[in-house]
Amino acid sequence: MNFSSDNWAGASQPVMDALSRHNHGFAPAYGTDPLTDRVTKRFRDIFETDVSVLFTATGTAANALSMAACARPGGLILASETAHLHCDEWGSAEFYSHGMKIVPLATSAGRIAPDAVAGALERFQEGSRFGAPTALSLTQATECGTVYSPEEVAALTEPARARGLVCHMDGARFANALVHLNASPAELTWKAGIDVLSFGATKNGCWCAEAIVVFNPKGLPHLATHRARAGHLFSKSRFVAAQFDGYFEGDHWLELAGRANAAATRLARGIGDSGRARVAWPCEANEVFAVLTRTQIGKLRGEGALFYEWSREGCATDEHVVRLVASFATTDEEVDRFVALL
Secondary structure: OEOOOHHHOOOOHHHHHHHHHOOOOOOOOOOOOHHHHHHHHHHHHHHOOOOEEEEEOOHHHHHHHHHHHOOOOOEEEEEEOOOHHHHOOOOHHHHHOOOOEEEEEOEEOOEEOHHHHHHHHHHOOOOOOOOEEEEEEEEOOOOOOOOOOHHHHHHHHHHHHHOOOEEEEEEOOHHHHHHHHOOOHHHHOHHHOOOEEEEEOHHHOOOOOEEEEEOOHHHOOOHHHHHHHOOOOOOOOHHHHHHHHHHHHHHHHHHHHHHHHHHHHHHHHHHHHHOOOEEOOOOOOOEEEEEEEHHHHHHHHHOOOEOEEEEOOOOOOOEEEEEEEOOOOOOHHHHHHHHHHO
16 A cells, blocks of 8 residues: 555556667667657657757756756746745755745645736836746646646736746646646647646656656757756666657556546545545545544554655644555555555
C-alpha cells in the first residue's frame, strides 16, 4: 500500500523497452541526434503548434530554468502559496534567476483565484521598491490534487499577459490533469495563454524524463544557454528522447495517467463511503487528501501503508490531512486493502 508518491513507482515497460531499443550504435551528442529531432516533432504534433523542447533531468530544473530565462532585476514570480516551485525546490527559482522573489498567492483547494493575480498586479506596480511582477507560475494538476480548466487558466493568464508577464505552467502531473479534463494539450496551454510548460513524465512512468516546452520563445530568449550553464544539457540526449519515444507511442502516456487517476478515484470513493474519514478536496487527478485521526494514521502505517502527512487545515484537534498518491502501478488490491483497514 505505497501511496507515498507517484515518483516511487518504477518506469513502465514500454518506456524501458524503448531505452533498450535505442541502445545501439552511435548517435550525435547534446541533442543533435535524429531521435531527439523525431521526439521534438512529436511534441509539436501533440501541442498542435511549433514548439522548442529542451530536456532536463528534473522538474525542479525545468521550473527554475524557465524562471531564469525570463528573469529581470527586482523581478517577482507570482505563484500559489502551495506551489512546488515555492515550497519544495530549495530556493532554486530564486537562485537561478539571480534573486527574483516569489510572491505566494492565496488559494482555494489549490487553485489561485483570478482576482488574486489581478490584486497582486495592482499591488506591485512598475517602479515599486518591492519589485516588478515578471512571471506567473501555475501548477497543473495543483498541489491539492485539483485541476484548472482551460477557461480558468485563461482567466489567470489574461491580466498577467496584459502586464507583459511570462506565464509558466508546472506540469509535473500535466498528463493526469489532461485525462481528467478530456481537453487537448493545446487548449490547456498556449491557447489559454501559457508561454512555457515544464512537461513532467517521471511521475507518470518514465525513468528520468522532463522537458521545457516553449510556446513563446520571445519571452525566454536565452533558455538554451541557461540550461547548458546549469549542467542540464545531456551528452547522451538520445536516452531521454528514447523514454519519450516509448512514452508517447500509442498514447501510452495518457493510458498511464488514466490508470493512476482511476486508482485515486477508487481510493477517494472508498474513503468517503467508509464513514470513517473524509476527503479534504475533490479528487481530480491522481492524489487523494484524506482527513484521518492520529490513531488511524498510526494503525494504517502499522499495517504497512505509506503516505505523507500534509497539513492540519480544517482539522479537529486529533486529525491531520494526509496525502495519498496513486501511480500507474497502483493496484485495485492495494486500494481495497487500505479502505478495508480504514
